[in-house]
Amino acid sequence: MRQTLTYPNRPRVRASAAIAGAKEGAGPLGGDFDQVVQDELLGQDTWEQAESELSRRAIALCLKKGGLTPSALEALLCGDLLNQIIASGFAGRALGAPFLGLYGACSTVVEALVLGGALVDGGYRANCVCAASSHFCTAERQYRFPLELGNQRPPSAQWTATAAGAVLLDARRDKAMARLTHGTLGRVVDYQIADANHMGAAMAPAVADTLCAHLRDTGRSPADYGLIVTGDLGCIGRDILLELMKERGVPLEPGRLVDCGASLYNKEQDCHAGGSGCGCVASVLASHFLPMLADGRAARLLVLGSGAMLSTTSSQQGQSIPGLSYAVALEADT
Amino acid sequence: MRQTLTYPNRPRVRASAAIAGAKEGAGPLGGDFDQVVQDELLGQDTWEQAESELSRRAIALCLKKGGLTPSALEALLCGDLLNQIIASGFAGRALGAPFLGLYGACSTVVEALVLGGALVDGGYRANCVCAASSHFCTAERQYRFPLELGNQRPPSAQWTATAAGAVLLDARRDKAMARLTHGTLGRVVDYQIADANHMGAAMAPAVADTLCAHLRDTGRSPADYGLIVTGDLGCIGRDILLELMKERGVPLEPGRLVDCGASLYNKEQDCHAGGSGCGCVASVLASHFLPMLADGRAARLLVLGSGAMLSTTSSQQGQSIPGLSYAVALEADT
Numbered sequence: 001m002r003q004t005l006t007y008p009n010r011p012r013v014r015a016s017a018a019i020a021g022a023k024e025g026a027g028p029l030g031g032d033f034d035q036v037v038q039d040e041l042l043g044q045d046t047w048e049q050a051e052s053e054l055s056r057r058a059i060a061l062c063l064k065k066g067g068l069t070p071s072a073l074e075a076l077l078c079g080d081l082l083n084q085i086i087a088s089g090f091a092g093r094a095l096g097a098p099f100l101g102l103y104g105a106c107s108t109v110v111e112a113l114v115l116g117g118a119l120v121d122g123g124y125r126a127n128c129v130c131a132a133s134s135h136f137c138t139a140e141r142q143y144r145f146p147l148e149l150g151n152q153r154p155p156s157a158q159w160t161a162t163a164a165g166a167v168l169l170d171a172r173r174d175k176a177m178a179r180l181t182h183g184t185l186g187r188v189v190d191y192q193i194a195d196a197n198h199m200g201a202a203m204a205p206a207v208a209d210t211l212c213a214h215l216r217d218t219g220r221s222p223a224d225y226g227l228i229v230t231g232d233l234g235c236i237g238r239d240i241l242l243e244l245m246k247e248r249g250v251p252l253e254p255g256r257l258v259d260c261g262a263s264l265y266n267k268e269q270d271c272h273a274g275g276s277g278c279g280c281v282a283s284v285l286a287s288h289f290l291p292m293l294a295d296g297r298a299a300r301l302l303v304l305g306s307g308a309m310l311s312t313t314s315s316q317q318g319q320s321i322p323g324l325s326y327a328v329a330l331e332a333d334t
Numbered sequence: 335m336r337q338t339l340t341y342p343n344r345p346r347v348r349a350s351a352a353i354a355g356a357k358e359g360a361g362p363l364g365g366d367f368d369q370v371v372q373d374e375l376l377g378q379d380t381w382e383q384a385e386s387e388l389s390r391r392a393i394a395l396c397l398k399k400g401g402l403t404p405s406a407l408e409a410l411l412c413g414d415l416l417n418q419i420i421a422s423g424f425a426g427r428a429l430g431a432p433f434l435g436l437y438g439a440c441s442t443v444v445e446a447l448v449l450g451g452a453l454v455d456g457g458y459r460a461n462c463v464c465a466a467s468s469h470f471c472t473a474e475r476q477y478r479f480p481l482e483l484g485n486q487r488p489p490s491a492q493w494t495a496t497a498a499g500a501v502l503l504d505a506r507r508d509k510a511m512a513r514l515t516h517g518t519l520g521r522v523v524d525y526q527i528a529d530a531n532h533m534g535a536a537m538a539p540a541v542a543d544t545l546c547a548h549l550r551d552t553g554r555s556p557a558d559y560g561l562i563v564t565g566d567l568g569c570i571g572r573d574i575l576l577e578l579m580k581e582r583g584v585p586l587e588p589g590r591l592v593d594c595g596a597s598l599y600n601k602e603q604d605c606h607a608g609g610s611g612c613g614c615v616a617s618v619l620a621s622h623f624l625p626m627l628a629d630g631r632a633a634r635l636l637v638l639g640s641g642a643m644l645s646t647t648s649s650q651q652g653q654s655i656p657g658l659s660y661a662v663a664l665e666a667d668t
Contacts, residue, residue, distance in 0.1 A: 049651070086647065119449075122452055186433065309423040
């Protein structure tokens with residue numbers, strides 16, 4: 001299996017938690033989040049500290065739901081979009097757990113699940129939390145424009161979600177929310193997109209690449225999954241993925257392909273192509289899709305994170321924006 | 335073992351490679367590097383692309399020395415200091431291998447070895463490359479001041495190494511350079527250092543924390559290691575570590591504690607407290623310490639990466655600089 005890891009012991013998803021901002025709370029999935037915070041500063045002095053607090057709270061809540069004290073947590077695999085992943089770093093400092101900093105852009109929580117799955121499956125860790133966060137205010141000012149500028153956004157733009165999600169994996173055998181069966185690594189794929197407001201187009205080729213690798217490696221077909229869940233391709237990226245998979249001879253059933261970003265906001269919320277950010281797939285997976293496996297509404301899901309390796313430095317130097325995607329296969333713990 | 339992973343199959347270090355810049359090549363370890371590049375742009379248009387090329391070349395050379403074609407590489411665990419780890423991302427794009435983006439600041443290559451060790455030991459990957467890079471010109475302008483400013487540097491400042499190092503791990507059983515026996519995860523440790531020119535002080539407490547965890551978890555003492563190798567504490571951070579370990583009742587023998595950063599430059603090279611950067615420990619481990627295990631000059635080494643979670647954003651917001659450290663235990667393949 002060239003890109004796919006198989007977890008014979010099927011690490012259990014013991015708990016998950018998601019906390020989202022007010023705008024996300026007002027969207028179609030608002031009722032699923034464990035908490036919706038109305039104060040975008042979360043009582044902190046800066047948006048960056050607020051994002052870190054969002055991450056910390058989601059992780060702490062996930063541990064609480066899973067009945068684990070912070071001191072019993074054996075690894076925290078964590079990342080975000082900020083330079084030097086400061087939201088995660090400061091959350092890790094507050095929690096005191098063994099920390100593994102990751103950067104897979106918006107696919108980070110799935111990268112964390114692939115690695116955390118191996119650590120738990122192989123007996124290297126008894127448990128771990130996989131988490132990621134994003135915040136509209138921190139990401140927009142870091143990657144695009146000062147918020148005070150009130151820039152108009154093109155229709156292809158996505159809205160960075162203010163949200164954090166955390167998933168607790170463990171090696172226990174009692175019935176859990178779900179089981180992790182496979183993780184597929186992604187390659188850095190570049191279709192030469194250079195527009196920082198067209199992330200779906202930058203990421204869709206990477207998702208297609210990882211999805212094809214997953215199906216090839218496992219011998220499965222798209223029909224083996226009740227749903228194929230993508231991270232934050234948005235409406236445009238989702239359409240591109242459908243096209244790319246058709247071209248590759250593996251057409252997807254549109255009704256069974258759900259994008260977290262495209263599902264996060266109502267049309268009236270003016271978020272154009274949909275949601276994005278590390279916290280998008282992390283929070284929607286934690287609060288919407290994992291519960292579907294837990295209560296029997298779904299038997300098996302494939303979740304593909306989608307990341308755009310966007311950097312203001314490389315963009316200003318004329319470089320394109322490569323994409324990156326990781327996948328995990330999850331099944332009900334029946 | 336609370337923070338330490340044990341690798342029962344002892345993944346083999348099949349090959350390692352390091353490429354360094356002219357200044358590093360003129361230092362005491364200059365003769366050890368596989369290549370020394372005189373052109374700090376490596377024929378590229380920008381320093382960032384140059385760092386990415388440095389990383390790509392080191393990884394490609396490591397694969398070549400290990401007799402592995404790039405298409406047979408099963409995972410590239412990689413990171414650097416640049417925002418969104420663009421040096422690694424673009425190197426990953428060029429190499430086409432399954433990519434795992436990491437951020438552990440200057441300890442990244444050791445974080446990669448801890449995770450890569452588990453992936454290979456557990457049979458999830460037949461091989462992987464763990465790599466990291468840094469470049470004086472990219473790091474200084476991102477973290478501190480424009481180079482053109484010609485700022486004076488305080489005595490506690492360290493010099494970001496222009497260097498990249500790569501280590502190939504595999505699951506084969508034939509005699510190799512070395513074997514990986516343990517990996518110890520680090521926690522985010524903060525002693526409230528806020529001076530971006532005093533990294534050794536920010537990192538030393540994290541190194542002490544991880545070192546104590548490693549010794550506690552494994553039941554080993556410092557004397558069980560021929561050498562304890564730290565990443566880039568520099569002269570000042572190294573002295574602080576010696577103090578901290580004495581305070582904790584685990585004094586280290588100064589003659590058996592070697593810091594890669596403190597060893598990288600001659601005193602006349604005006605690098606103050608020593609070298610730093612992801613590429614520092616990566617290149618010195620790959621070109622100086624792993625060969626010592628390979629040719630019998632050392633039987634067992636403990637290598638501790640040291641990272642400072644420095645961010646211009648959080649520093650400007652008045653936050654301190656937390657430290658992070660990972661450790662790997664390596665032994666000769668006798």
